[in-house]
Amino acid sequence: MGVRLQGFVLLAASLALVPVAAQAETGLSLGNMAPPSGQAADLAQAVRQITGVRVEPDGEGLRLVLEADGALGEPTTSVVGNALVAEIPNAVLALPGGDNFEQFSPTEGIALVSLANEPGNRVRVSITGNDGPPAVNVSAGTAGLVLGIAPGLGLASGDDNAIRIGVTGEGDEGYAPRNATSATRTDTPLRDVPRTIQVIPEQVLEDQAITRVGDAVRNVSGVVQDGGFGSTTDQLNIRGFFTSGIFIDGFRGDGSGFAETANVERIEVLRGPASVLFGNTEPGGIINLVTKQPLDEPFYGLELQAGSYGFIRPTIDLTGPITSDRTILYRFNGAYERANGFRAFDQTINRYFAAPSLAFSLGDATTLNLDFTYRNDERPFDRGFLAIGRGIVDTPLSRIFGEPDDVSRVEEYGAGYRLEHEFSDSWEVRNQFRMLSTDSFDYRAEPVRLNEATGILTRNFRSNDDIGEVYSLQTDVLGNFSTGSVEHDLLIGLDLRRQTSGGTQRRLPGGLTPSLDIFNPVYNVVERPPLSALTNEVRNNSDRTNALGLFVQDQIQILDNLIVVAGGRFDVVSQYSRNNRTGTDSGQDVTAFTPTVGVVYQPIEPVSIYANYARSFQPNFGTSVDGNFLPPERGTQYEVGVQAAIRDRLIASLALYSITKTNLATTDPVNPDFSIPIAAQRSGGMDLNVAGEILPGWNVIASYGYIDSAYTEEYFGLPPGSRVQNVPRHTASLWSTYEIQSGNLQGLGFGAGVFYTGDRAGDFEDTFDLPSFVRTDAAVFYRRNNWRAAINVQNLFDVRYFKANNFGRVAIEPGAPLTVVGSLSIDF
Template sequence: MQFKRVLLLGALCTCALTNNLNAGEKKTSLYSMAYEKNLPEEEQQYGVVRGKIKTSDGNAASYVSVKLKGTKFGAISNEKGEYQIKRVPAGDYTLVVSGVGLVSKEKQIAVSPKGIVMADFTLDEDHSQLAEVQITSRKNKFKEDKVSSSLRLQSPLIEVPQNIKVVNQKLIADQLVFDVVDGVTRNVSGTIRTGHWDAQYANISTRGTTIPAFRNGMNMKMPWGPLTEDAATIERIEFVKGPSGFMMANGEPGGIYNIVTKKPTGQNRSSVTLSGGGYGLGRAAIDLDGKLSRDGRLLFRLNAAAQTKGSYNKFNYTDKYVIAPVLSYQLDSNTLITAEYTTQRVEAQALGTYGFSPKGLGATDPSFFIGDPTLDPNKLFDHNATFYFSHNLNKTWKVNSQVAYVKYGLAGGTPWPSTIAENGDMKRYLNISEELAINKNAQLSIMGDVETGSVIHRIMTGVDYGNLKTWGDFASTRVADLQLTGDAIFNIYNPVYGSLANPPSFDRSKSIKIRSALAANLPYLTNLTYTGAYLQDEIRMIDEKLRLTLAGRYTHAVTVGKSNATQISDNAFSPRVGLSYSITKNFSAYTLYDQSFLPQSGQDIEGNIFKPVEGNNIEFGVKKDWFDGKWNAVAAIYQITKENVLTSDPRSGQLIDPNNPSAGVYGNYSIQTGQQQFKGVELDISGEITRGLNVVLNYAYTDARVSKDTRADYIKRHTPNSVDHITNGWLSYRYTKQGSVLDGFGLTGGYQIQLGRHAGTIAAPLALPDYYRFDAGASYERGKFSISCLVNNLLDRRLLTQGSFTNVANPTATSVSYYTYIYEVPRNARVSVSYRFK
């Protein structure tokens, strides 16, 4: 009840604020209203100093120091160049503004009781410091202090009561990562990627559950997508741990990962990069960033990349290109609109790189290929158009909105074994593979601060909408047996390629929508619509050292099958309660309770519609910045409980009527009595430990098990795709001594270790071998040029990213049980050469 009262109070504050926003700047100073009406008398002797700082070329001066000379009062400007110093005692002061590479300035100000002093600055470059700035810019700064605006969280990461890890563009470049599949997860504790259709999507898990892909704060989750993001378009990747129901509407309780795409900066950061490497890797990427108008109001950015890549699988390859233009226009000092479009095209001989053997995991050579070079390749595409609108209502409040349209498609075929003999003879069939997905998203949010005495209410409220429709055909057409010419037999230990008797092709004359509507045996059909409204009040008390977050989200989700008769409507309220306390300026502790829900399609044996799967998270953690914020450490402990999990109905396969055997038996049905629990400990360290040495270190212990099930023998079994112990490390050292021949030389290296790996299914659990991988490289920067090289999987170990077991109920001479697995890429090297235009 108390929680609902707080939410109501937050809503009333928001409404009261909205009614005053249009009354003019003089009447919309919330700070003035607070000082005049709400402050105790002893607090009315304080004032506020705030303003905006920009450079001489009109760009915002971010992270600039602002201090009142001779006092302890000060602030740092944010990414928009804005700063604010609160609770300044009345009196006369000298305001000093300074930043690296900028000429410092001073201004005399007088702070009056209950008053607000506006002090803006324009700073010139200090050419005597330019060399220092250039050296600083070459450092690999892996630490981030804030999330992007697309996550709608306004406070610094050290104050947010949640474990959020940001992988920035500099770290991605340092590891020579070309897409999300390329090992990005190594930078985040407890996070792994499970191999599957690597040419299509990333399949990332954290805290024991698969997490959906977001793009600029909007849910892009599709049954088999979206297409893996290319590094050419990525500014940063934000991994949000825990259910995050408040932000993500619906999904698994492990969390989300949010791809933040590159936007125009107004500065000349243009560059071109050429790369090459093992297994026929060739890549070219260009990044153009600049102004289209002299006044800097119309900006553009164009990122494009083309890549060809072979495979350790014989005859397999992946070719792709991506084009991503962005335009932004500053209507006035308070309003910015941005339009972004991204398109990708991919051609792959096979989507996956599977190995098979009845002898055990990894029993065939990595070069084994289940397909054939005479088969038609798979072709994939996606189009993503997004429009953004941002408007500052006044100095404190702002409105953000965005809409996105994504269209994704696949046309190809999937070969798979129908039988495998003990000696390795395999019969293969070929299924049609085709999919179309359309994802629409819209968001509107309002955020700002309200002061009531010495307490600040950081309010955020908004609404969002999403609609996902997918049509999939993976079964309507099948070539039962891919026969070789003559009497040749395909054997997994000695395969023969290029001699199919009759290379098949599929009839795609009818669209996938028509086929999905007509065929009763196509289960891959999705139509999910959700709308949500949310409100959050971050109550900042005791000089903002103590922060209580109270939030709630109401979501209405509708899932529609092939007919309206199978329509499922779900309503969920997801509360969020967080508490964060700054023990010191650079040390905070937090606790969090959060929820998620995931709509379920289908029905039980009685025809009852399944309830949504619900996730509850309880979490505690500490965050510490070290040595003036150069590096930080985050430690967290959590427990997630996942309710309403589908499990097998004990009546499946039994007689419908024991007294009438002719009535038949029940099919395979599920019931919702399952529960899973995920417990764990996480530690993340990142930043510059000492001059020139940047590191990313992490460790996670995850205990993911079945806690309730209809079958007692399933209880306490590990959930698939979870790992007991994961630790990763990445070190990057840059020598930066001017005048030295080694100036700009760097060394990089890292490790990945996974122990206690669980695969298969709950019914048929499978343990994967322990995972040890080591990488090492070197780089050199001089002026506008840089060159980097990296050797991945340095010890050339046979590493597996996935495994399962197919049990043949009645083995014969030509059909036995077998293992399926995917190898990590064997040892390979990469080299990249970059040129920056400025």
Template sequence: MKKILLSILLFLAIHQIHAQNANGTVNGKITKENSEPLFGISVGLKGTSYGSPTDTNGRYSIANIPSGSYTLVVSGIGYQVMEKEIKISKNQNLTFDFKLNEKNEQLQEVVVLGSREGDYVNEISSLASKSSISLKDVPQAVSYVTKELIQDQKAFLITDVVKNISGINQESISGDYMIRGFAGGSNIMINGLRISKGWMPTLISNLERVEVIKGANSALYGYSDPGGTINRVTKKPMNVSRQGISFSTGSFGTIRSEADVTGPVNQEKTLLYRVNLAYQDAGSFRDLMGRKDILIAPSLSYLPSEKTRVDLDLICSNINARVDRGQPFIASTDGESPLLSTPKSLSATYANSYNKENTLSFIGSVSHDFSDRIKFNSSFITYQYERDYLEHRTNNRYGVDGNGDVLPTLMEMRLQRGESRTTNINAMSYVNFSIETGRISHRALIGYDFAQQVTPAGGWDTRLVGAFRNADNTGALNSYDPDHPELYLLDGDGSPVPNMPYFDLVNPDYTPQDINGYFTRVTPRATALYYTHGVYIQDQIRMGKVQVLLGLRQEFYNDFENYQEEDEKKVQQTSLIPRLGAVFSLTDKINLYGTYVEGFQPQSASIIGDPEIYGGPFDPLTSNMIEFGTKSEWFNKGLTLSASIYQIELNNVLINANDAINPDLLKQRGQERSKGFEVDINGKILPNLSISANYAYNEALITQSDNLDLIGTHKEYAPVQMGGTWIKYNVNKGQLNGAGIALGSNFVTKQITGADFDLPGYTVVDAALFYQIEKLRLSLNINNVTDKTYWVGRGRAGTGIAANPGAPRNFLFSVGYTF
């Protein structure tokens, strides 16, 4: 990895030296009609590789141009292309300024497009409709975070991003979320293609944006989470040469580096490339919980004509860390909250624990316009995930003495050692039709997709065979019976000897443990296979100010019981999934909408494949959502505002059974319902004042359950209110020209845990300082400015045993250079 980064740095240095010996130079400034500077606009010489994007002040500079006549081309997403014939001589310095007009026509139907560089605004999401219609015309709430906001906040993981999106809160720090009160993130998407979730979140340096469609999107994609789907959109090659590097260092011994190199491969600019590299060596305020990450993400784009585009992406990620099960608590004996009973830094594990994850994704997509009215898109992904782990963790129980009484400061431990692997294939193809029938226009869609996940043979898992050693010390028993102490090996105090020594919460000892001294059993990880496919149709009909969206999908979900065994049995589930929505254009800038969608979500192959661990069989989850809202544009389309009210019902919910013998055992609950209100604001109020803000009110209740006492109570880890803001101000004149400041905050109200305590609400304040010196950018990000003590969600150790604390005050200083 270091050699790769050094090679890129050497390349960039040689490129800069070469540029200083320029024959001629063209520079200038690109603005909107209102003189607002435009960042990231491509400026280049037609038919050559000479070009430059504009900086945050809208300025560009193209150096080392040989003498001759050229066509200067200025282009940017959402703006009309401008060209100018120029002639340049040796050592000549020419200046050309341009004012760009916004486009009125539809944006190109490519999944990567939609945001203008330099803005917090996104204009399009193919995830929401599989077409290039504006987000304003989609009858469903869609939230997003652009790469500009990701860069300003120095977010490196998806868990750093979700606070900017209404209705999403972290359920854990390892990438589990609650979206509108329902668990999400079990299935994630890259460029609209489904993959399985790894154990830990990966680096996001290769992302163009993160977007979330609220509610189930089963009518287009088959099974999906009821609260919403998170999609990661990757960066794509640009047709102008651009290189950027950045280095960061900060609290907890954090060191980060990133490189982003893009441009044309040939003079015709029909073949483009981009390489994103990232490295992180980050410590933590939590004991033993640092991590090292490497991300390598090259991509190619081939544009043989204006009607055809081929994109290829390779994403390789490596994680070396430990699983953070949260801060364990001393057992409460007086009814008080245990949150402050132990230090936030405490981890119930040992130094020889580890978690190594490798993922490899290959993504391909083809788009072709047969005509102005018929467009074809096809894409696929192959995804491989491997995990090698050794984990010492709590067994969700405290130690006991000879009378069977709880020892509140000693935790029973659990061993997990193993290797696992999953592979995913997802492919989809669809055709868009634009049809005019008198005063009525149709944007029709027909498509087919296929998804498969395999857990192949060869995986294995080592676990303890019991919690307490038997009297002969030749094996272990699952639980302790104080009426029959003669069955157990006892210590000098007459207490049963655990199979694996207790973890002392008062005097923690992280010394590596010899796992060969435990009574264990190695079992093969169950092989599993599921595949699902579906055909769907959709039509968005426009009649004046009214648009109606009609969609229908037939889904065929197939999984296997006892896969690759003699009694293997194929089980098929089918579902007919409708979607109905309507949009009314109150004005050119304000739309009102309503929608009804249904969701379908069979249980995952891993759950079905291990009934001895998870229980079951379980019925599939089904959901429905009714939503009404408004979407609007302000300040010359520089600011977008969306607001929605909704109700979602989810049936056959899986929850932890809290079984003392099997901590992974699940059970099914009847029905849950959430209803609420959300608002998202993104964009610019002034040319140098940007904002991202969100708020959500959500009441998530248990409406059906075998336990009658639960009916009408709030769901676990579903706060009633949450929200956040991020405001950035740039100085664009005077002696402080290039300086900037940002202030942000996010808050979450009380979270029910299902135990005898709740997680208190909190507000966290962040800040950042920026300074741009031509192509050099300095930034200082300070997170949790007030050093607030808070907990973000549950610990993976189990309900009532642990919770994930938020990070104390920390900083990150970064230096970036783009040329």
């Protein structure tokens, strides 16, 4: 649930009320509509062409979309009779049908929408109501303006509230957002980025009733689940490589528990090496969650989801100004979740989440944002199913192979700030800090070994108890300048990170945990031992990582249709680990230089052709016979691709890539207790993605991914050419919704989708197969005014499928059977 551009719904509830008379005399300047300062000078000079006008139904009002060849300047408004008039400076109409536009009676209460050129490179937009001037909400976009229109209340009543004008920031781009930050650390149009980025916007999360990041990335080619640590955390694979952790607003998480989506505005998936901006990462890519920020107009949203297996999840989203001059803003996102789950555990899911944030305007050029998060999650620790032969044991999906009260708990606190200051229209500095503190615990009957002949499963009571802290500091200097006719967007950055962790794993001595007959299970044969009885301590460690990164990136506009993005990063990573059981220490200092370069060529306005070269690195924990750590693992990618705007709101991309990861540690054939860095993994393939609006009300997001991933050298006994665990050769998805735009059924919508994952190697040694599957989802929803009701059916045909394997043959995560989720949301 989030802010949607719905004209009267949003405006009547939250926007400032301006007396009609005052506006008629002086005109109303939308001060908040000022573009970013770096663009102000350009907008004052450049004359933008408005190349398209769309009038679309939107609730009880209209949506007027002005398509332009760049950002339009700040409009001024005035009232003339029953018409609200907006004049856009430095713009001209350049429509295929002429230099004016008229549409009579587009909806009830609106008599006319017209646009015409005015002297002095101005465009006049006139919206005439039947009974009075309309209510209009103006939103800025990177290539035009969006106006939400609702019939006015009429001047005859003497109501001062006939006109409500406000700014919501970004226009609602539906399924096809145009900008992303993950690839360049700047808000850059996707068409200007020489990388493959897929954005999953808030509307997709809402339409699919998504609450987990792992479910959201089913819409992205080449991204699959890779593990899951007993169905307790997000572990994903991108382009054939395990991706370690999820980033939140560009900051690295610690990988404990499921990331929360209640305060997520969109999810950005950057594919390929990302070390130049994010430090030590795997070469497949990263996932970055972009969170919701305080708004200067009040908005209040409530949503309740309820469904199968005792699932219930209320969420809240509140934002607006605290002070009358709007220099202090707030936002609060909260969620509670409870569920029994489809597995036969006595332990239930209980989850609490809160995310308050504040934004301060410290003068015209300085802003400060403070944010806090709290997450408390308790759920079953569930290793899932077991392999038998080359397949998976055929038992009821609800049957568990641990104990009914196996549990995982995660408690996390987070706090941070973002300080931005503009020195001029061209230069600014950004300083950000983020702290995460996590305490995690689990206690379970761990499956150890299955006797496939008898069906007897050996188990062991085990418990992990860990704490971790991550402190991250980022400082960026951003500048735009020209060298002759060449324009530069320069980014210089410094990153500091300190990450500490420590904890224990304790086990019950062998032979004391009762085994389980998987075909005739009996649970609670003995009372769960107290933690003090787990006397076999196999891990007691304290770890520390200090990292320093310096980088430079330049986005160079050589020609209007030729962009080069080049960057380099130097990292120093110091790692220390103490084995508290033995009293021994180990550590290493790693340095790495990571370059990247990409080129974008735009032969015509809607098409971008790009190529890139990028590298990544990860410290290597293998040691050689001389006791030294091995050199870092290095990833290298070569990629070419094309992005195209099929229509204004329908975007497609195609990429071909080749990634090689080298310096993988493997057993030293001469000294088997040590390692040598000769192993390598390669991954080549294709990503195809389509997202956007086919016709008014008809949205689609689709993908196809091909991954050819294998080890190219012997890797801990695996022969060259061996498959990589959990990596399918093919993935595909298609999700589409249609919402009726007019008539008695206006607001009624339907959605359907299919998600395909090919067969995969089940474990590292490839001793069994994870079978391919097709999952089908469906939805029906009804949107009216400021509320929305929906029913989502997930796994419509009740297909039995398995998402991923944690490790070995005893930890295969099952997918949920047919699940129904109902939701009701209301915005004020």
